[in-house]
Amino acid sequence: MDLSTNTEVAFEDSLWADPEYVEAYWQTFLADLERRGIPGEDVDGEFAETMPFDPIEQAVALARQARSLSSRTDAAFAAVLADAARSPEQWVGPDPTLDPLWRDPSGLSNAAVRARRRDLAVRSAALDLGARTQLSDLQVRSRAHKAKTLEERCPRLWRAAVDGAISEQNVAAAAHAADTLPADARDAWERFDEVAADAAQRLAPGRFRQRVRTIRDRAHPESREERHARAAADRDVRFHGDDDGMVCVTAFIPASFGRLAEERLDATARHLASQTDETRTTAQLRADVFCDLLVHGGSDQVPTERDEPAFPAATVTTTVHLTIPVLTLLGAGDAPATLDGYGPIDQDTARTLAAGASEWYRVLTDPVRGTVLDVERRAYRVPRALRRWLTARHPYCLAPGCTRPSRLCDIDHRIRWADGGATAASNLGPLCERHHSVKDGTPWAMNRDDEGRLSWTSPTGFELDADPPPF
Known part of the structure; x- marks a missing residue:
């Protein structure tokens, strides 16, 4: 659309034909006037229906509405999970500790049983919300925690977020920074909120991420040495699958090591780039040096251009499926x-x-649907062969939205062994530890029809098919 010549949107063909949207826009407009100190009492009430609607204004109004809706969704998630913790019965069933003669079979105290019930209720509710909104339960809990953190620690910033005045990226950055302040440092929360609320509304995400680190650093009551020691305990390396056979590697490590690693990659890449027949870009050289240093264990071998990956014959022994x-x-x-x-x-x-x-191992699959039909069982121990069959058929945890590889999961009895369930492929499936405990400790149920299709039923009665395999 040419904004220089077409500054109005045809009323009949736009959102402005929707009375509810027009009213929402009008209320947002009046709220904006109030924030800027402009009295709105004398503004014509028909203005929202008669004003020329500039497409730029429409885009800005939509962005603000989307931001507000995102924050309100986070708050709604938080409310559901908080209610589950307060009243876990809907999610985990009746409380057995109310019976004075009841004793936990594993020897837990009543207080410990109630705490576990609250935890399972929150997990169960998050899984239900995730299934209904096509999110994972971890994403639901993360969004709920973001809302809870900002509402409690940064009320000014949170009000602006709910009003749609802060981008989703800045809301997330502010929540992350506020969450790292000590739980009992209310003065620090106040100092952080006072400065961050204004900056979050004025700055673009990249600039705000830089600014919020400084705001948090100045508000934090602990020394930098104490904070670094605690943060270093959470160091980690993660691998995220990307498109076209690539993977993204992220490392959370001390800044000093990160800087040294960067310098070594740059120095080696510059050396290779100076060679006469070198054709790779600096970015490609850095990636190749990184892979060779990691895979070859820091050998003196100079990485070269190759069409196929090189795999060392010795050093580390791994298993890849x-x-x-x-x-x-x-x-x-x-x-x-x-x-x-x-x-x-x-x-x-x-x-x-x-x-x-x-x-x-030979695996027979349906040539049309890709369903695993049979697997050769050459191993002596039956459980090992069954696990191999199940991990081939279900590459990931069977819980809705979970991406935990099945090789790292428990093999769960769909119908519990104690209830007569068989140790057979038709009754087994991979579940990660988190979702295994939800299935066993709540009314969540995994179902299997006559054709072998799996589905789930949540404690609220919501039903959905198990996620299909990725192949």
Whole structure:
């Protein structure tokens, strides 16, 4: 749309034809006048229906409305989880500790049982909300925690967020910073909120992230040395699958090590770039140096351009699960191979990995649906073969939205062993520890129909099919 020549939006073809939207826009307009000290009593009440609607104004109003709705959604999530903690009966069933003769089979005290019930109720409610809104339960809990943190510690900033005056990125950055302030440092909360509320409304996300670190640093009552020691205990490295056979690696490490690592990558990349026949970009060189240093353990080998990844014959022994159609392996088909914990990868990489495999297991799949039909059981112990079958059929935890690889999960009895459930493929499935405890400790139920399709029923009666495999 050419904003220089078309400054009005046709009323019949826009959101302005919606009376509810017009009213919401009008109220936002009046609130903005009030914030700027402009009296709105004398403004014509028909203004919202007769004013020329500039498309820029429309875009700004929509952005503000979306921001407000996002924060209000976070608050609604927080309210549901808080209610679940206060009244867990709907999510975990009747409280057995109310019976004076009841004793926990595992020996827990009544107080410990009640605390566990509250925890399971919150987990169960988050899983239910996530299933209904196509989010994971962790995302629901994260958004609820963000709202709770800001409402409690940063009331000025939170009011502006609910009003739509702060971008979602700045809301998240402010919540993260406020959450790291001590739980009993209300003076620090006040100092942080006083400065951050204004900055969050004025600055773009990149600038605000820089500014909020300084605001938090000045408001924090503890020394930098104490904070660094505590933060260093949470150091971690994570791998996030990306598109087209790539992965993103993030490391949460002390800044000094990060800076030294960056300098080593840069120095080695500059050295390689100076070679006569080097054609790779600086970014590609940094990535190749990073991989070679990590995979080869810091050997003196100079990384070179290669079309296929190099895998050392010695050093570290690892196990990688790769599902590859036999026709693809033989070069007679184009169906993608699946790398466990990631997803589809290109055929050349799959064949390179397959060439170094020391052991193979035949898996028969339906050529149309991709469903695992059978698996060769050459291992002596039956549980090991069953696990291999189940992890091939279900690459991830079966709970709604969970992406925990099945190789890291428990193998759960859908119908409990104590209730007569069989140790058979039709009654088994991978569940991560978090969701295993929710299934066993709440009314969440996993169902299986006559054709083997799995589904879930939440304590509120919400039903949904189990997530399909990624291949």
